[in-house]
Amino acid sequence: MLIPFPLKSALAGLLVLTTSVTWADELASETKQQIQTIKDKALNDDLSFEIIESLTTEVGPRMVGTPAEKASVKWAVNKMKALGFDKVWTEESEATLWERGTLDAQITAPYPQKVKALALGNSVGTGGETVSAEVVAFDNLEALKAAPADSLDNKIAFVTYQMERHRDGHGYGKAVGARVSGASEAAKKGAVGFIMRSVGTDTNRFAHTGVQMYQDDVKKIPAIALSNPDADLMEAMLTRDEPVTFSITMDNADTKGKTTTIANVIGEVTGSTYPDQVVTLGAHLDSWDVGTGAVDDGIGVGITLAAGHYLSQLEERPERTLRVILFAAEEIGLHGAKDYVKKHRDEMDNHVIGAEWDFGNGKIYELAPGVSQQALDDMRAFAQLLAPLGVEMASTNNAKGQSDMSALGNAGQPAVNFNPDGSDYFDFHHTENDTLDKVDKAALKTNTAIYSMFALFATDSGVDFRK
Ligand SMILES: [Zn+2]
DSSP, rough: OOOOOOHHHHHHHHHEEEEEEOHHHHHOHHHHHHHHHHHHHHTTHHHHHHHHHHHHTTTTOOOTTTTTHHHHHHHHHHHHHHTTTTTTEEEEEEEEOOOOEEEEEEEEEESHHHHHHHHEEEEOOOOOSSSEEEEEEESSHHHHHSSSTTTTEEEEEOOOOOOOOOOOOOHHHHHHHHHHHHHHHHTTTTTTTEEEEEEEEEOOOOOOOOOOOOOOTSSOOOEEOOOOOOHHHHHHHSSSSSSSSEEEEEEEEOOOOOOEEEEEEEEEESSSEEEEEEEEEEOOOOHHHHHHIIIIIIHHHHHHHHHHHHTTTTTSSSSSSEEEEEEOOOTTHHHHHHHHHHGGGGGGEEEEEEEEOOOOOOOEEEEEEEOOOHHHHHHHHHHHHHGGGTEEEOOOOOOOOTTTTHHHTTTTOOOEEEEOTTTTTTHHHHHHTTGOOOOOOHHHHHHHHHHHHHHHHHSSOOOOOOO
């Protein structure tokens, strides 16, 4: 049974005789008060929204390799300094460059219609020509993989799978495989083009882009996603008896083999007692080019920078260092996160715990830990502080961190995943419709409060989260 805090504090002296002392037992009223103060501050402040507004207005879309992406790095350095971070720096590396170019996509027979489509990231163009061929539909990636060899010679493959809407967003995992590897799987069967229904849950006439990866030694064919209504349209035509043909004209810059310099932007609120012990909060700074990246991942940038600011404004610095990492090039394959692990591998033992925000708009309902057994009681005690905000603690203990942070989790850093209601995240994800008006201000305040409270708990509680 959980004992309420005031009683627990009063009993702490007695409990210490018989049981090991946890953070909850020892919780200094001062720390508890500070967590309450930071919670109240975040719940009554617009800072995280103002940061997202600044990023989306003054920089906008910031796809890797674009001038705006370089501008976002400058913006982030200046913003961190202005918000009171003690140290701010960048860490550069190289990533492959891809430029979108132009796309014209049409159903050419039996009933010609233009459709709304977007190239998938890394797609080759059509080299000044038009690829035009009969469409062959597949229910999902598995069905495409099962097609006989050469059965798609001079055809365009079309995967019709519709992503399911779920609170925890798990429909994405089932849908995204076709996006990542569908083009190469189609090319192996002889296809000259790859089309898929967008990985998204909306019915808007916006296509969803996202990264796709060609396999080595497989012919590279153009790969595009149709908006959900246009995928419906093509399926309707496929129910007629006549063959459906489709044309793709995509004029891409030749980016073959080119790389571009990317930069993680890192800011610290330096710990007063254990400056080398680092608690990390992460988000990614890059975005796709089509919206303004407000939800993905402007919200993460807003939440993590605001949390850092609140900690920097405390009268006394917390014991450990808070390190906010704005990762580069997440959208094209976690390049910034992988580079961070490479550069900091020797210091991974000093990475106390981390959390990322890269899951959109919804209110957090669950804290899922990935920590040592002995730290679970402390985590439960912290979760109690979040209960009035509607957060429960998961019964699992295997979190690695969302998105970029999973690279650090896999390198040994303990992690917490704060799971939000992701029901509508994939309505906007990677579309022209990912804009500032989609940010839910009320949920944002609550989530900012939760991240700020977590940052203070992890930097100032002395809990050893390592396994
Ligand atoms: Zn993201």
